[in-house]
Amino acid sequence: MNVTAPALPTAPRLSGWLGAATSTDHKRIGLNMILASLAFFLVGGVMALMMRTQLATPDTRFVSDETYDALFTMHGSTMIYLFVTPMAIAIGVYLVPLQIGAATIAAPRVALAGSWTWLSGGLIMQSGWLTEEGPGRAGWFSYVPLSNSSNTPGVGQDLWTLGVILAALGMLLVAACVLATILRHRAPGMAVLRMPIFTWTELVTALMVVGAFPVLIVAMALLYAERMGAHVYMGYTGAIDYQDMFWFFGHPVVYVMFFPYLGAAAEAIAVNAHKRWFGYKAFVASMLAFSALSMSVWSHHMFTTGGVTNQYFAFTSTALVVPAGIEYFDMIGTLVGGALVFRVSMLFALTFFVQFLIGGLSGIYLASPVLDYQAQASYIVIGHFHYTLFAGSIFGFFAGVYHWFPKVTGARLREGLGRVHLVLLTIGTNMTFAPMFFLGEKGMPRRIAEYPEHPGWATLNLVSSIGSGVVALGVAAFLVNVVVSLREREPAGDDPWLGHTLEWATSSPPPRHNFDRPLPPITSYAPLLDLRERAAEAEGAHARRLAAGSGGLGPSPAERSP
Amino acid sequence: MRGGALPLLAWACLIGALMTANAIWTGDTIQIESFAGALAVLLLWALALTASNRDAARRGAPPAGERSRPQRIPDLSTGAVGAALGVAAAVFGLAFGHFLIYFGCGLFALSLGRLALELRAEKEPRE
Amino acid sequence: MGALVETSRQYRHLFDIYVPIALGVFALVVVILAVVIVRYRGRKPEQAASWHEHNPLESAYAVMLGCVVVFLLYVTYRAEHQVDTVAARERPALTVDVYGAKWEWHFHYPAYGIDRYSGSVGHETLVLPTDEPIRMRLVSLDVIHEFWVPELRYKHDLIPGYPQDITITFPDAGSFPGQCAEFCGLYHSRMTFTVDAVSPASFAAWARAHARRSTAHAASGGVRIGAHVAASAPARLGR
Numbered sequence: 015m016n017v018t019a020p021a022l023p024t025a026p027r028l029s030g031w032l033g034a035a036t037s038t039d040h041k042r043i044g045l046n047m048i049l050a051s052l053a054f055f056l057v058g059g060v061m062a063l064m065m066r067t068q069l070a071t072p073d074t075r076f077v078s079d080e081t082y083d084a085l086f087t088m089h090g091s092t093m094i095y096l097f098v099t100p101m102a103i104a105i106g107v108y109l110v111p112l113q114i115g116a117a118t119i120a121a122p123r124v125a126l127a128g129s130w131t132w133l134s135g136g137l138i139m140q141s142g143w144l145t146e147e148g149p150g151r152a153g154w155f156s157y158v159p160l161s162n163s164s165n166t167p168g169v170g171q172d173l174w175t176l177g178v179i180l181a182a183l184g185m186l187l188v189a190a191c192v193l194a195t196i197l198r199h200r201a202p203g204m205a206v207l208r209m210p211i212f213t214w215t216e217l218v219t220a221l222m223v224v225g226a227f228p229v230l231i232v233a234m235a236l237l238y239a240e241r242m243g244a245h246v247y248m249g250y251t252g253a254i255d256y257q258d259m260f261w262f263f264g265h266p267v268v269y270v271m272f273f274p275y276l277g278a279a280a281e282a283i284a285v286n287a288h289k290r291w292f293g294y295k296a297f298v299a300s301m302l303a304f305s306a307l308s309m310s311v312w313s314h315h316m317f318t319t320g321g322v323t324n325q326y327f328a329f330t331s332t333a334l335v336v337p338a339g340i341e342y343f344d345m346i347g348t349l350v351g352g353a354l355v356f357r358v359s360m361l362f363a364l365t366f367f368v369q370f371l372i373g374g375l376s377g378i379y380l381a382s383p384v385l386d387y388q389a390q391a392s393y394i395v396i397g398h399f400h401y402t403l404f405a406g407s408i409f410g411f412f413a414g415v416y417h418w419f420p421k422v423t424g425a426r427l428r429e430g431l432g433r434v435h436l437v438l439l440t441i442g443t444n445m446t447f448a449p450m451f452f453l454g455e456k457g458m459p460r461r462i463a464e465y466p467e468h469p470g471w472a473t474l475n476l477v478s479s480i481g482s483g484v485v486a487l488g489v490a491a492f493l494v495n496v497v498v499s500l501r502e503r504e505p506a507g508d509d510p511w512l513g514h515t516l517e518w519a520t521s522s523p524p525p526r527h528n529f530d531r532p533l534p535p536i537t538s539y540a541p542l543l544d545l546r547e548r549a550a551e552a553e554g555a556h557a558r559r560l561a562a563g564s565g566g567l568g569p570s571p572a573e574r575s576p
Numbered sequence: 577m578r579g580g581a582l583p584l585l586a587w588a589c590l591i592g593a594l595m596t597a598n599a600i601w602t603g604d605t606i607q608i609e610s611f612a613g614a615l616a617v618l619l620l621w622a623l624a625l626t627a628s629n630r631d632a633a634r635r636g637a638p639p640a641g642e643r644s645r646p647q648r649i650p651d652l653s654t655g656a657v658g659a660a661l662g663v664a665a666a667v668f669g670l671a672f673g674h675f676l677i678y679f680g681c682g683l684f685a686l687s688l689g690r691l692a693l694e695l696r697a698e699k700e701p702r703e
Numbered sequence: 704m705g706a707l708v709e710t711s712r713q714y715r716h717l718f719d720i721y722v723p724i725a726l727g728v729f730a731l732v733v734v735i736l737a738v739v740i741v742r743y744r745g746r747k748p749e750q751a752a753s754w755h756e757h758n759p760l761e762s763a764y765a766v767m768l769g770c771v772v773v774f775l776l777y778v779t780y781r782a783e784h785q786v787d788t789v790a791a792r793e794r795p796a797l798t799v800d801v802y803g804a805k806w807e808w809h810f811h812y813p814a815y816g817i818d819r820y821s822g823s824v825g826h827e828t829l830v831l832p833t834d835e836p837i838r839m840r841l842v843s844l845d846v847i848h849e850f851w852v853p854e855l856r857y858k859h860d861l862i863p864g865y866p867q868d869i870t871i872t873f874p875d876a877g878s879f880p881g882q883c884a885e886f887c888g889l890y891h892s893r894m895t896f897t898v899d900a901v902s903p904a905s906f907a908a909w910a911r912a913h914a915r916r917s918t919a920h921a922a923s924g925g926v927r928i929g930a931h932v933a934a935s936a937p938a939r940l941g942r
Contacts, residue, residue, distance in 0.1 A: 036652040079889055122649050123656035123691070130657050134664030141668075153886050159863060160846040160887060165805075172671045180664055197580035197625060197632070205637035206579045221587050224621075225614035238670075250865035253847060255606050262610040287743070288751035296761045302583075306590035309614065310598065313607070318849065319860045320867045323602035324787070325780060330594065332775050339768040343761060346735055351752030354744045364736065371732055375725040382775070384713050384782040385721060388856040391849060391884040457853030459884045462892035468880070512748065526651075536637070547753060 038126055039526060040119035044108030045422065047129050047188070051101040054136060058092035059489065061085045063482055066446070070479035072467050082463035083151040084170075088140075090154030091174065095181045096136040098403060098411075099267055102274040103185055103223070104129075105414060106192045106216035108422065112517035113210045115201025115536065117527040120194035124187050132184025139177025142170030150174025153461065155264060158247040158256045162240050175238045179231055182263075186227040193220035201516075203536030207298065210515040210539050211284070211291050214298055215277030218305035222266040225309060230263035254321035261312035268399070269308040272370075273301070275407040276341065278414030279363035283345060285417070285511050286360035287352030290540040293344040304337035317386045324383045331381030338374055342367065357511070358432030359416035365440055366409035373402030376451070391461075394454030397447050405443040412439075412492070419499070420506030424522045428504075431495035438488030445481025449474040514540035578639070581632040584622040591615050648698040655694055658687030707836055707872045708790035713782045714856035720778055724771075786857070790870040796835035796903070803841070803848030803861040803883065806890035815914035821896035822883075828899040829881070832906035833873045842866040849885035852898055858884050873900040 034042055065085050068076040077085065107129075111119050119125055142149025147168030152161035156175070159165055196217050200209070209217070233256060240246040247256050284291045291297065311331040313322040345367055354360070376398040380386050389395060412435070419427045453474050458465060465471055509518040519542060520529050537544045595611035598604070625632040662684030669676025802809040807822030810829050819827040831837055841850055843861035850869075851858035854877070859869045873879075883894035901909065 033652060036654050036657050038649050038651060038653050038656075079892070083886075083889065083891075118649065123653045123694075126653055127656040127660040130660035131664060134661060134668075138664065138668050138671075157847055157885075165846055165888060169671050173668075176667050176671055180667055184660075197583070198577050200577075200580075200638055202638045202640040205635075206583060208637065217583060218587075221583070221618070224617055225591070228617070229610050229613065250862050253862055258604070258606045259610065262607075288748040289753075290755045293756050293758075293761050295756065296758065296765070302587055302590060306587055306594060309591060309611075310594035318858055319862065321862075322604065322607075324783060326598060326601040328779055328783070329776060332772050332779065335772050335775070336765055336768045340761065340765060342732060343764055346732075346739060347755075347757070349736075349739045349743060351754065352743050353746035353748050353751040354740060356744065364740070368733060368736065371729055375729060378775070379721050379725065382717060382721065382779040382782075384710075384717050384779070384786050387710070387786070387858055388714050388853070390858065391851070457851075457880065457882070459851065459882050461886040464892050466880070466895070550749065 036126070038118075038122035040107050040111055040122060040125065041422075041524065041528075043119075043122070043125050043129050043188075044104050044106075047100055047104035047107065047132070050133055050136070051097050051104060054092050054096035055101075056489075057140070058089050058097055059486065061089040061092065063486060065089065066479040066482040068463060069465070069475050071476065072465055072472055075464075077463075079463045080148065080151065083461075084143075084148045086461055087150045087153050087156075087174070088143075091139060091150060091178070092136075093403075094154060094267065094271070095139070095178060098271040098407060100132055100181075100185055100188075101411065102219060102270055102407075103189050103192065105274055105278070105411075105418075106219065107188060109418065109517060110192055110213050110216050111195055111199065112421075112520070112524060112528055113213045113515050114196065114199065114204050115516050115529065115533050116195060116199035117529065118199075119191050120198055121191050125191040128184045128187030128191070130184070131187065132181050135177045135180025135182070135184055137177075138180060139174050142173040142177075145170040145173070147171075150177075155260055156237065157260075158237065158240065158253055161237060162247075163242075172238065172241055175234055175241065179234045179238070182227050182230050182234070186223060186231070189220045189223035189227075192216055193224060196220070201533055201536060207295070208536055208539050208541075211280045211294075211297065212274070212277035212515075214301055215273040215280075218301045219270050219273045222270055222305050222308060226263045226266040229259050230267075233259035233263070250321070254316075254319060257316050257319065258313065258322070261315045262309075264315065265312035266305075266308050268402070269305060271403055272407050273305065275366070275410030275414065276370075278417065279366045279410040280345070280348075281515070282359040282363040282413040282417040284348055284540070285513050286355045286357055286363075287349055288355075288512065289348055289352040290514060290538070290543055291344065292347030292350075293340070294539055296340050297344050300337035300340035304334065304341075307334055307337070311381075314381055314386065317383045318390050328381055328383055332378060334381070335378055342371070357416065358427070358429055358436060359413050359511075361433070361436055362409050362413035362416060365436065366406060366413060369409060369440075369443070370402060370406030373398055373400075373406050376401065389454060391459055392454035393450040393458045393460060396460050397450030397454060400443070400447040400450070405447060409439070412436075417511070418517075420510050421517055421522045421524070423500065424506055425499055425503035426506045426510060427495050427499045431491060431498065435488055435491040435495060438484055438491055442481050442484030442486075442488050445484055446478050447481075449478045449481075453478075509542070512542075512546070514543040516541060518542055577629050578631040578634055578636050580629075581622040581625045582635065584618050584625070585633075588615055588618040588622065591618065650694055650697070653691070653694060655687045655690030658690060659684055662687055707793060707834070708785045708870070709872050709874050710786055710790075710855050710857035711874065713786050717778060717782050721775070790836065790872075791868065793836040793870055795838035795870060797832060797906075798838040798840065799829075799831070801839050801841045801850055801861065802844055803850070803887075803894075804844035805846065805888050806883070806894040808881075808883075808894065808896045810896075812910065812914075815910045817910065817913045823890045823893040826895075826897065828878075828897045830899045830901060830906060830909050831873060832903040833876050833900050835903055836870050836872050839869050839871060840866050841869060846887045847885050848883045848887050848894070850881070851884040852879055852881040854879035854898070860885060873898070876900050876902060 064077060068074055068082055107119060107125060145168060147170050149170040152166045152171060161171065196213060236246045247253065280291055307330055311327055313327040314331045316322045317324050380389055380398060416427055416432055453471060456468065456470055458471060506522050508521055516533065519534055534541050534545050591611065592615055595608065595615060598611060599608050662680045665683060666677045666680025669680055798813060800811040800813060807820060807824060810819040819829055821827055841859060841861045842865065843863040845863060848861040849858050850861060855871055857871060859867065877900055879898045879900065881896040881898055883891060887894065
């Protein structure tokens with residue numbers, strides 16, 4: 015058992031907000047980032063609703079062209095830099111030390127500073143809305159030469175660039191701490207190959223962040239210099255180099271926005287099936303392969319430039335089928351033979367797997383250059399990534415929320431409201447994003463503020479826009495659930511679901527240093543399940559001995575096993 | 577700590593293989609450079625980890641009863657927050673006004689001082 | 704020599720492989736999930752099995768997935784070779800220079816001295832012959848644009864300062880919309896054009912008729928590849 019000694023406070027105790035803002039407790043840091051990310055989600059969501067209002071009919075002029083350009087830029091930027099990515103890292107900040115039996119995160123002050131750097135970056139990015147020309151409006155990937163100061167003038171685009179740099183730097187620091195924690199602070203017995211599934215997904219996520227985010231920071235710093243007058247990205251080479259550097263980050267980041275939520279859904283499924291996750295070794299191998307491959311596929315975003323070797327990237331992108339398929343096999347293997355309970359967390363997790371599959375399959379389609387030559391920059395791509403990120407990852411996120419909310423707050427979320435949330439969100443996301451595949455196939459390009467009256471376009475867009483309203487209702491249901499569940503608490507206890515992993519072996523919420531009692535023996539990636547199975551075996555053996563009247567001579571099989 | 581460097585090394589091998597394939601197939605300088613940068617970070621990290629504790633490169637579980645140094649981090653760190661906000665203010669000042677750059681650098685410097693004090697207090701022996 | 708490469712046919716050929724496979728995989732997973740959910744719901748926790756891996760089965764499955772990847776790559780590379788390499792070797796019946804600038808298209812037929820403009824200012828159709836390879840030389844005069852005709856199932860970037868050739872063929876006659884597909888600023892949505900694909904005979908007649916009238920324009924300084932737009936562009940082109 016290894017619990018580090020309580021920390022020595024050297025600062026005077028700050029109460030309330032200030033204390034929460036400067037705490038070095040990884041749970042507080044994680045929770046702060048989670049709440050801030052959720053706030054950005056709502057902000058980005060409002061932008062989406064505004065765009066869908068504009069696109070509801072061919073003649074709606076809800077916003078000006080310039081505002082529309084700002085909206086799609088800031089919607090994408092907010093969702094990616096300020097919601098899904100930081101959230102993925104933040105849930106790791108909260109949960110990973112608990113899952114590996116550590117008392118704290120590695121270098122808590124670096125994580126704390128990183129979280130504030132990220133938040134500052136987000137606020138600086140959004141501050142562009144207050145400027146005369148508006149915020150960033152060159153798209154969330156901000157290609158040169160469009161994003162230079164002659165084509166997109168104004169301080170708003172400058173603020174966007176600086177905001178991205180700080181947000182990325184902040185996330186890099188935080189993810190580095192998560193990585194260091196996993197590598198250095200595992201409890202005795204917690205071999206790397208006994209770490210929980212969710213922790214493994216956070217490990218490969220942190221590896222990708224550490225490998226890829228520095229390149230984004232360099233690319234954006236050079237872009238800022240370009241905007242200030244330096245001639246950095248010159249001509250054709252400059253344009254292609256920028257894209258190469260941007261997407262070297264831009265592809266791994268979408269896997270950062272996926273793996274932890276996959277891990278959350280996997281944990282929810284295993285616990286609700288009362289069966290440990292199937293195929294652990296294969297899963298670990300596939301996670302390493304999946305994340306490594308994800309670092310090598312990026313120029314599939316550049317198939318139409320003529321500036322990269324399409325065949326290499328078609329190869330690596332299509333190869334993603336193998337690890338992805340392993341995950342699905344493991345998911346099914348976990349369910350088979352289980353005792354399935356359909357709590358809201360389980361329902362979200364199952365829906366995640368089904369809907370993500372649509373996103374994943376459309377991704378393999380896009381990995382083929384000839385197919386991509388049609389689909390690139392069309393609504394097919396928008397449909398694809400919203401299925402992976404929203405209908406996929408965010409459903410995994412909600413599975414994690416319903417699963418871990420009791421651990422974090424001590425109270426359960428309402429199941430009834432949870433089902434309303436799930437149903438509305440499922441209907442809403444499918445209504446919003448399924449039509450996009452058809453719109454893209456019919457030739458609708460992305461990033462246009464208005465569209466012509468081509469056959470079918472108006473109806474499909476209208477359905478999509480109505481769907482976005484249903485999504486908003488679903489999100490509202492979730493917020494109501496949170497408020498109601500915290501106001502009239504249903505106490506959860508330490509382990510309301512018969513969890514498998516160490517976070518369930520401490521109080522809800524956990525104390526300052528996570529474990530104030532001895533850790534259970536760590537015998538696998540599901541130590542609590544091991545404990546229960548052995549106890550059940552011992553009970554069964556004891557009962558058998560009594561029934562056979564052996565008088566308890568000799569050790570039982572359960573007592574003999576190591 | 578035991579085995580901590582191994583995931584880094586395993587992943588580095590995969591990245592190395594993909595980089596080699598890219599180099600042969602595309603010969604694209606900026607692509608190879610990006611890969612190489614990532615690979616360098618991984619290998620340096622693995623090296624640093626193993627240098628601090630040889631166990632990091634060994635397979636197996638952290639042994640029972642391994643005593644890690646008690647972490648004497650304070651419960652709060654205004655230094656860390658101040659440093660972050662100082663940098664952010666200075667960066668914001670690049671776009672919005674030089675006074676913010678001075679303010680940000682000042683805040684950063686003060687926060688470094690605060691952090692120095694926090695570190696010194698941690699090193700004091702406990703009674 | 705063989706038949707002409709048609710980007711739309713290559714796309715449809717791959718689409719007809721990829722999409723049924725995707726639909727089939729999706730249906731399979733959904734059905735398996737439904738069966739498993741029904742079979743194993745409502746059981747007591749003690750009834751849950753404790754087995755949790757089957758590496759031989761999983762390895763075999765991984766190999767099978769690998770075979771799927773190999774198959775997909777095979778059909779992908781075959782199509783890509785046709786569209787990117789074989790098409791480029793075809794002798795074009797016509798060459799068109801395509802200039803993109805915010806937010807207009809300038810199509811120039813060097814053989815005939817014809818210029819057509821389309822986009823935020825006006826909408827002259829791009830007349831092209833069917834059943835013949837057409838070489839389009841794409842270059843941007845400012846930011847990255849993208850030439851997309853959905854009917855062709857094909858698009859390609861226009862990058863400033865670097866002309867790139869593509870080779871396309873229209874198998875069917877008709878009027879087909881075209882659009883800039885790479886976000887290029889404020890009036891990106893208005894950077895549209897229309898292709899009028901007509902029989903080679905009709906095209907020849909059209910070209911002869913328009914060439915006479917446009918030769919004078921060309922002599923007065925129509926844009927040439929490589930020349931910077933500011934010096935010689937007609938006033939309409941550009942911001």
